[in-house]
Amino acid sequence: MKSTPINDFKAGSDDISASNKNHSKLSSHDIYVIMPAYNESKTIKKVIGKLKEKNFNIIVIDDGSHDETYQIAKESIYNSPNESIYRHVLNRGLGAALRTGIEAAVARNAEIIVTFDADGQHDPEDIIKVSRPIMEGKADFVIGTRDFNEMPLSKKFGNEIMNVITRIFYGIHVDDSQSGLRAFNRKAAGFLDINLRGYGVSSEIIGEIKKHHLKIAEVPIQTIYTDYSMSKGTGLGVGLRILFKLIINTIKRVFL
Amino acid sequence: MILHIYQILGILIGIIAILLSLWRFKDGKMSLGMLLAWILIWAAIIVISVYPESTSLLATITGIGRGLDFILILGLIGSYYLIFKMYNTIENMEHEITLLVRELALQRDETKSKIDKK
Numbered sequence: 001m002k003s004t005p006i007n008d009f010k011a012g013s014d015d016i017s018a019s020n021k022n023h024s025k026l027s028s029h030d031i032y033v034i035m036p037a038y039n040e041s042k043t044i045k046k047v048i049g050k051l052k053e054k055n056f057n058i059i060v061i062d063d064g065s066h067d068e069t070y071q072i073a074k075e076s077i078y079n080s081p082n083e084s085i086y087r088h089v090l091n092r093g094l095g096a097a098l099r100t101g102i103e104a105a106v107a108r109n110a111e112i113i114v115t116f117d118a119d120g121q122h123d124p125e126d127i128i129k130v131s132r133p134i135m136e137g138k139a140d141f142v143i144g145t146r147d148f149n150e151m152p153l154s155k156k157f158g159n160e161i162m163n164v165i166t167r168i169f170y171g172i173h174v175d176d177s178q179s180g181l182r183a184f185n186r187k188a189a190g191f192l193d194i195n196l197r198g199y200g201v202s203s204e205i206i207g208e209i210k211k212h213h214l215k216i217a218e219v220p221i222q223t224i225y226t227d228y229s230m231s232k233g234t235g236l237g238v239g240l241r242i243l244f245k246l247i248i249n250t251i252k253r254v255f256l
Numbered sequence: 257m258i259l260h261i262y263q264i265l266g267i268l269i270g271i272i273a274i275l276l277s278l279w280r281f282k283d284g285k286m287s288l289g290m291l292l293a294w295i296l297i298w299a300a301i302i303v304i305s306v307y308p309e310s311t312s313l314l315a316t317i318t319g320i321g322r323g324l325d326f327i328l329i330l331g332l333i334g335s336y337y338l339i340f341k342m343y344n345t346i347e348n349m350e351h352e353i354t355l356l357v358r359e360l361a362l363q364r365d366e367t368k369s370k371i372d373k374k
Binding site: 064086088089092093099103104107195197 | 354357360361
């Protein structure tokens with residue numbers, strides 16, 4: 001693997017700082033889409049292409065993929081203040097990747113940060129949809145809620161369980177705790193103290209939002225189901241693993 | 257005094273373990289505190305192997321009854337404690353690795369932009 005060439009870095013961040021002066025009129029220029037990717041070489045190019053069409057700022061975090069994800073993403077990402085790719089040298093899990101992405105977005109003065117799955121299950125149109133409550137000042141954190149009835153049974157079950165677990169451990173009920181499409185503002189990003197590394201992070205984020213009394217909104221979103229996206233995400237196995245992690249963490253919090 | 261096979265095994269394993277610990281300490285792979293703790297544990301195992309009756313006294317004091325039961329219970333609790341300690345150590349290391357990996361990813365980007373500005 002070659003290290004990234006230096007000269008493809010587009011200099012100048014004037015356009016971003018300029019657009020930030022006007023807080024009341026947030027546009028797609030103020031939205032940073034962070035996309036954690038682990039072994040998504042089959043879909044990532046298409047997903048990045050769709051996001052670029054809509055002029056979103058993109059931050060890709062390759063979480064130590066074993067396939068060509070990084071190389072493929074690198075071809076479509078022109079390194080500039082508006083598009084960049086970060087790479088974890090080792091696979092550290094969804095939570096770690098999100099954290100890197102959030103830090104990078106905050107460093108670029110992002111006003112709205114949207115997390116977006118790299119497996120192609122989300123519709124880029126929904127980015128604006130989940131960002132709207134934040135633009136209108138109605139929420140600090142927005143969850144894009146998937147329709148559970150469209151899911152195959154095992155997934156539906158896994159996600160329902162995760163909602164219950166989220167409620168037990170973090171004392172808050174949301175309709176889709178495990179959704180990969182979320183939006184939050186700068187303020188919320190500053191409060192997020194993410195410790196879990198794996199999939200449990202989705203629940204932890206919601207817990208953090210509740211802990212700091214931030215405003216939550218839930219917006220229904222589309223889910224594009226393909227055989228590929230179906231094979232990933234929260235099934236029963238992942239659910240049980242998350243449960244184990246949360247129990248251990250609670251024990252540690254109480255006894256140590 | 258005739259030693260049973262389990263007693264000889266206990267003594268041998270104890271001595272080998274202490275020697276290994278000393279060796280690791282010499283190589284700088286073990287701290288002084290850990291060395292002392294391990295020597296104490298293995299020495300106790302040697303003493304118990306030589307004088308198995310001594311455990312009966314401890315068993316009576318703690319109210320467990322039989323000497324062997326006392327040793328087994330102690331061993332189990334000790335093992336669980338060690339497993340718990342190891343779990344925590346590994347968990348902490350995982351956390352530190354994650355910190356490093358994330359920091360590396362972010363800093364690499366910073367270095368790139370610095371070189372670019374020059």
